[in-house]
Amino acid sequence: MKRMLRNAILSSALLAAASVAVPAVAQDEAIYIPNLAYRTGPFAATGTPLMNGQRDYITLLNERDGGLNGVKLEYDECETGYNTEKGVECYEKTKARAVVTQPWSTGITLQVLPKSNVDKIPILAPGYGFSPMADGKVFQWAYNPPSSYWDGASMILKNISDGNLDSLKDKKIAFLHLDHPFGKEPLPLLEVLAEKHGFNLVPIPVGLTEMQNQSAQWLQIRRERPDFVVMWGWGAMNAGAITEAVKTKYPMDQFVGVWWSGHDGDLKLVGDQGKGYRSISWSVPNSEAPLMADIKKYVVDAGKSQINQSEGEFDSVFYQRGLMISVILVEGIKAAQEEFDVRNPSPEQLRWGLENIKLDEARLKELGAEGMLVPFSTSCADHTGHGGGWMLQWDGAKFVKASDLLTPDRTEIEKLEAEKAKEYAEANAPWPVNEECSM
Amino acid sequence: MFYRTAGQFKTSYQADHALFPVRQDAFLLGVILIFAFVIFPLTASEFTFRALLIPVLIYSLAALGLNILTGYAGQLSLGTGAFMGVGAYACYKLITIFPEMNIVVAIAMSGFFSAAIGVLFGLPSLRIKGFYLAIATLAAQFFLVWLFQKWAWLYNYNASGAIQVPNIEMFGITVAGPRATAITQYYFVLCVVCVITFFAINITRGRIGRMWKAVRDMDIAAELVGINLMRSKLMAFFVSSYVVGIAGALFVFLWRGAAEANLFDIPLSFRVLFIAIIGGLGSILGNFLGAILIVALPVIIGSVPQAFGIPLDSAMVEHLNIMIIGALIIAFLIIEPHGLARFWAMIREKFILWPFPH
Numbered sequence: 140m141k142r143m144l145r146n147a148i149l150s151s152a153l154l155a156a157a158s159v160a161v162p163a164v165a166q167d168e169a170i171y172i173p174n175l176a177y178r179t180g181p182f183a184a185t186g187t188p189l190m191n192g193q194r195d196y197i198t199l200l201n202e203r204d205g206g207l208n209g210v211k212l213e214y215d216e217c218e219t220g221y222n223t224e225k226g227v228e229c230y231e232k233t234k235a236r237a238v239v240t241q242p243w244s245t246g247i248t249l250q251v252l253p254k255s256n257v258d259k260i261p262i263l264a265p266g267y268g269f270s271p272m273a274d275g276k277v278f279q280w281a282y283n284p285p286s287s288y289w290d291g292a293s294m295i296l297k298n299i300s301d302g303n304l305d306s307l308k309d310k311k312i313a314f315l316h317l318d319h320p321f322g323k324e325p326l327p328l329l330e331v332l333a334e335k336h337g338f339n340l341v342p343i344p345v346g347l348t349e350m351q352n353q354s355a356q357w358l359q360i361r362r363e364r365p366d367f368v369v370m371w372g373w374g375a376m377n378a379g380a381i382t383e384a385v386k387t388k389y390p391m392d393q394f395v396g397v398w399w400s401g402h403d404g405d406l407k408l409v410g411d412q413g414k415g416y417r418s419i420s421w422s423v424p425n426s427e428a429p430l431m432a433d434i435k436k437y438v439v440d441a442g443k444s445q446i447n448q449s450e451g452e453f454d455s456v457f458y459q460r461g462l463m464i465s466v467i468l469v470e471g472i473k474a475a476q477e478e479f480d481v482r483n484p485s486p487e488q489l490r491w492g493l494e495n496i497k498l499d500e501a502r503l504k505e506l507g508a509e510g511m512l513v514p515f516s517t518s519c520a521d522h523t524g525h526g527g528g529w530m531l532q533w534d535g536a537k538f539v540k541a542s543d544l545l546t547p548d549r550t551e552i553e554k555l556e557a558e559k560a561k562e563y564a565e566a567n568a569p570w571p572v573n574e575e576c577s578m
Numbered sequence: 579m580f581y582r583t584a585g586q587f588k589t590s591y592q593a594d595h596a597l598f599p600v601r602q603d604a605f606l607l608g609v610i611l612i613f614a615f616v617i618f619p620l621t622a623s624e625f626t627f628r629a630l631l632i633p634v635l636i637y638s639l640a641a642l643g644l645n646i647l648t649g650y651a652g653q654l655s656l657g658t659g660a661f662m663g664v665g666a667y668a669c670y671k672l673i674t675i676f677p678e679m680n681i682v683v684a685i686a687m688s689g690f691f692s693a694a695i696g697v698l699f700g701l702p703s704l705r706i707k708g709f710y711l712a713i714a715t716l717a718a719q720f721f722l723v724w725l726f727q728k729w730a731w732l733y734n735y736n737a738s739g740a741i742q743v744p745n746i747e748m749f750g751i752t753v754a755g756p757r758a759t760a761i762t763q764y765y766f767v768l769c770v771v772c773v774i775t776f777f778a779i780n781i782t783r784g785r786i787g788r789m790w791k792a793v794r795d796m797d798i799a800a801e802l803v804g805i806n807l808m809r810s811k812l813m814a815f816f817v818s819s820y821v822v823g824i825a826g827a828l829f830v831f832l833w834r835g836a837a838e839a840n841l842f843d844i845p846l847s848f849r850v851l852f853i854a855i856i857g858g859l860g861s862i863l864g865n866f867l868g869a870i871l872i873v874a875l876p877v878i879i880g881s882v883p884q885a886f887g888i889p890l891d892s893a894m895v896e897h898l899n900i901m902i903i904g905a906l907i908i909a910f911l912i913i914e915p916h917g918l919a920r921f922w923a924m925i926r927e928k929f930i931l932w933p934f935p936h
Contacts, residue, residue, distance in 0.1 A: 178893035218892040223841065227834065228629040228877060235625075249740050249836045253756035269738065318727060320738035320838050327737045344727075347840050559737060566734075567744055567756070 169206075169213035170472060170483055172197065173233035174241045180220035181350070182374035185402050185457065186243070190216065191446045192461015193241075195438045200469065202437040207473060210482045221374070223247050230254075238489045239263050239468060245321040248281075253567055255280035260486045261493055263471070265464045266291075266398055266421060270324060270552075273523035274560040275494065279573045282493045284467055285515040285526035286421045288397070289555065290547035292325040292369075295395050295419050296332060298530050298545055299367050307338040313365035315356060315372065315380060318344035322371045325397075327559070329369075331551050341365060350376040357383040370396040378405040381413055391415035391533075398422075401531055401538060403455040411535040421513045421528040423540050424459040429507030434462065456531065456538050463512045470496045494519050513544065519576030525549065581929035597779065600930075614768060619761055627760035628833070629877050634869045635764075635771045636828050641853040641865035642778055643821030648851075649859035650782050651814030652794025653703050657696075657715035658850045660722035661819045662826025663842030664692035667732050669827035670741045674734055681746050681754060685770070685827045689820040695722070696819020703811050707797075719844055726839035740838040743831050754831045763832045770828060774821055779862050781817065790814055791860075822850075856907060858917025867918035871910070876903055 174193060177186040197214040206212055217229035226247030230240060240255075240262045242248045248268040255262055255278075262281040264272070270287040272278045286294075300307045314329060316322030326342060333340040341363055343356050353376075360368060368389065372380055377400045384394055392415035401418025425431065431453075438444045439453065446452040475484035475492030484492060497516045503509050515526030525547060532541035564570040581602050588594040598604035618631060644658045668691035672684040699718040703711050726732060733741045745755035752758045753766050781787055789810045792800035801807050830837045849872065857868025876899050883890045890898075914921040928935070 176892065178891075179896050216892040218896040220896065223834070223838075224633075228625075231625040231628045232881070245738065246740070246836075246838060249738060249742065249838075250834060253742065253835060257756050319840060320740050323737065323739050347843070566742060569745065569757075 168483065169211040170238060171213045171215065171233075171236040172239060172241075172468065173215045173217055173229070173237045175219045175226055175229045175233075175243050175247060176216040177219050177221045177243065178216075179218060180222065181347075182221040184404060185374050185377070185399065186221070188402075188446070188452050188455055188457035189461040189464070191444065191452070192458045192463075193465045194461075195434055195444050195446070196462045196465035196469070198438050198443050199434055202441065202443065203433060207469060208476050208482070210476075212469075212472075219243070219247065223250060226250060234258055234260055238472070238484065238486050239493075241468075242268070245269070245324065246319070249320060252278070252281055256571055259490075261490045263468055263493065265467055267321070269563075270328075271556045271559040271563065273521060273525070274556050275518070275520045275522040276573050276576055277560040277564050277570070278522060279571070280490060282471075282517065282522045284496065284517055284522070284524045285498075285513050286528055286547070287523050287525075287552075288324040288371075289328045289552045290523070290525055291397050291419050291528065292328050293332075293547035293549075293552060294528055294545040295369055295397075297548060298417075298419070298542060299393075299395060304332065304336040304338075304548075307336055307366075309337060309339065310366040311339040311341060311363060313341045313343055313360055313363060313368045315343045315345065315360070315368055315370045317350070317371060317373055317376050318346045321373060325371060328552060328555055331555065335551065345372070345376055345380075350374065351379045353379045353383045356380075357387050357389075360389065361387050366393060368394045370394070370400050372396060372400045377402055378408055381405055381409055381416065384416075385409045385412045392417070395419065395530075398460070398528070401456055403451070403457070403538065406533045406538075413533050414535045416533045417530050417541060418533075418538070419528050419545070420456065420460075420531045420538075421526060422456070422460040422463045423511055423529055423531065424454055424456050424538065425508075425511050426454045426459075428509065428511055430462070430511070431459070431507075433507065454537065459511060463508070466506060466508060466512065467496065467498065470498055470502075493517065494522070496524070519573070581926065581932070583930055611772075619764060622764075624760045627764050630874050632760070632764055632767055632833050634866075634874050635767045636825055636833055637850065637853055637873045638866045638869040639771050639774060639828065640822055640825035640850045641857060641868055642775065642862065643818045643823075643825055644850050645854045645857075645859060645861070645865055646778065646782065646790075646821065647814050647818035648854060649861065649864075650787060650794065651790040651811065651818075652797075653700070653811060653814060654708060654712040655715040655818075656712050656844070656847050656851065657699060657718035657722070658822055659842045659844060659846030660719045661692045661696055661822040662829055662846065662850075663722060663726055663839070664695050664819075665689060665823025665826030666830040666837060666842070667726060667741065668692065668823070669831060670743075671732065673744065673746065673831075677744075681748055681831070685824055685831070688827045689823040692823025692826065693816045693820040696815045696822070697812050700812055700815030700819075703815065704808055716844075719847055723839055723843050726842065738838070740836055741830065742836045743834075746831075756835060758832075767828055767832050770824065774824065775862060778821065782862065786810075786813065794860075852907075856910060856917055858919030858921075861917065861919035863922065864917050864919030867922065871906065871918065872903075875906070879903070 176190040194214055197212045200207055201211055217233055219225040219229055221244050223246040227250060230251050237260055240251055240260050242251055242264060245267055248264050264283045268283045270289040272281040272283045273287050296304055329340055343359055345353055345356055370380055391413060394416050396418040398420045401420055406413045452458050471489060471493035474495045475488040479488045494517055499514045503512060513526035513528055515524030517524045527544050527546035529540050530542035531538040583600050586601055640662060647653050647655050665688045668688035669684050672679060672687060699715060702714040733739055743755050745752055745757045751762055753762055789805050792805055793810050797807055853868035853872050856871060858864030879899050879902055880895055883895055
């Protein structure tokens with residue numbers, strides 16, 4: 140009897156849980172934007188400012204403009220802790236009403252990507268995820284604007300070689316990366332480029348368990364004496380690498396990271412000693428921009444933000460990048476609204492919208508975010524936009540822009556993208572390919 | 579009253595050794611199976627399938643495998659996650675090398691791979707015991723995860739180092755991969771779990787199970803009464819790793835859809851070990867109760883604030899969740915140190931006497 144009772148309790152709990160997943164019709168007027176956020180776990184330090192940025196831009200639109208074209212935006216977070224298992228749970232929980240999936244981890248992206256063709260919800264992974272997602276013919280539902288990891292790797296090499304990759308011949312480049320799908324992502328391209336331009340690539344993986352203690356990796360770097368260290372790090376790994384680099388007195392101006400390795404908090408730990416460290420980035424913080432003034436007025440000063448003001452989070456690269464990520468998404472929604480003349484676009488319509496984002500300099504200026512994001516536009520065949528990026532350099536107290544707009548060298552990347560996209564489609568057959576769009 | 583055993587007479591040895599000597603137990607099991615096979619599938623949403631039912635079943639199976647080794651044969655293992663990984667990678671290789679192979683065959687065969695690896699890492703158990711053996715299996719954990727990362731052949735040289743489940747059909751129905759519906763996957767997992775549980779119950783209460791228990795309780799005594807220690811220990815490793823390997827294959831193929839090596843790292847081993855310990859070592863039912871507590875309860879608690887419209891941040895919900903589950907685990911272990919299965923057994927005893935306790 141007791142067990143029956145327990146069964147009854149359990150099944151009613153399951154039913155309660157099931158009813159959560161059913162869309163609440165009353166709220167459907169608002170556009171529901173879920174975010175698979177992580178404010179807990181080992182990556183929380185880098186995740187939190189990004190999530191705050193995403194959240195605050197949506198809040199700004201709701202507070203200042205009453206939503207988007209008069210429709211409120213409902214921003215909702217589902218906590219994953221960067222855990223792929225929680226990611227699946229969150230995806231299932233939110234997908235009934237979601238217009239978009241923001242998976243926020245390469246591992247979760249890999250899990251939801253195959254489902255995108257079945258569930259027909261676009262995946263927006265700005266600056267992360269699987270690089271071949273740029274191929275819109277194969278990955279009809281996935282977007283990674285404005286630059287993919289392969290673009291990033293190409294831009295870093297271009298910048299450290301002053302535009303001529305052949306000058307890297309016989310130089311040694313250590314590739315310090317997280318031993319995880321995210322960190323391995325640029326390896327195929329780097330290997331191709333190393334072969335082509337004759338530089339010596341030394342991949343140095345950092346396991347998830349050794350992120351905070353990288354003495355073995357830096358011992359290897361000290362022994363190998365590479366001319367450059369390129370880092371694909373995330374979360375606690377960044378701080379670990381930067382403090383180790385300071386400890387081993389590795390010249391900071393030869394140390395370059397991807398955009399996720401340019402977190403103010405990590406560099407503040409070493410302050411002046413980190414001077415010269417560079418990170419490629421497709422967004423630049425500019426606290427003087429009109430958009431930031433509005434954020435301050437409508438969101439931060441109104442007490443609607445969760446940012447940590449005493450730590451200078453408002454001025455940080457990651458917070459402002461979070462804002463830009465929401466800018467990209469909202470541009471997509473807006474394009475869909477206007478094209479289909481609907482207030483609340485369906486996921487299918489948003490897919491069209493994300494394919495037709497035009498964030499040129501004029502539009503960015505209109506938004507009050509001039510120079511904060513690389514200008515780019517997407518198309519049916521190009522889901523990344525390949526807007527390029529800038530080098531940011533740590534000046535001892537903050538990141539400053541240290542280069543003109545860099546663009547990736549696309550010849551090798553395109554070949555690789557086509558090859559890997561084809562491989563993916565074959566491995567996941569039957570995989571529908573959109574033949575309608577032309578390159 | 580409900581659990582009265584009076585009047586249920588056994589007239590043969592066979593009846594006395596039946597799986598359910600008490601009629602009400604069989605009735606309860608019937609009710610649970612009706613819930614599992616009919617009522618849940620009729621009422622559950624996709625979220626319920628994918629976030630509650632399927633993971634609970636798969637984790638129960640993994641814990642069952644571990645429980646055979648640790649609970650019945652007394653060999654502590656910290657390598658469960660890696661053995662699950664062996665099952666998953668073996669199944670992936672089988673499916674990609676022989677695409678026409680039936681997935682049931684592939685999953686059944688992948689169990690043998692992990693069983694072989696399990697026996698290999700079980701060899702030290704002949705010389706070392708207890709915590710020392712745990713350290714040896716921990717070595718398996720580290721070595722195998724390292725191997726999953728470094729041996730690119732295992733993941734077909736995929737750039738991201740992850741394995742991805744293709745669409746797999748069985749008799750015209752897609753059972754695995756992105757196109758599979760949640761309900762087919764649920765039934766698939768449920769059937770596999772039921773079959774394996776049935777065999778596990780019978781193995782553990784038969785001759786082999788008694789052999790294991792004898793080894794667990796005192797191996798020198800067991801050896802003196804003529805039990806071959808090497809055979810019984812290695813058999814425990816074999817059977818346990820086989821079940822764990824199948825759980826691993828189901829874990830990736832019928833639930834996750836994609837996996838990277840880190841997934842099989844030590845947190846997974848600990849999670850399965852916690853399920854087995856909290857559920858109750860040396861019991862089959864305990865694995866299911868433990869999995870419900872560790873896997874399903876956080877999901878249910880996590881959706882409570884939303885269901886009642888309480889405005890709480892998802893990060894805050896997560897923190898509360900961790901605290902509540904932690905408190906519950908401690909509370910259950912204080913109430914009954916031998917796990918939830920023992921807790922249920924005590925309740926059942928009380929029910930048999932009720933309403934006239936001594």
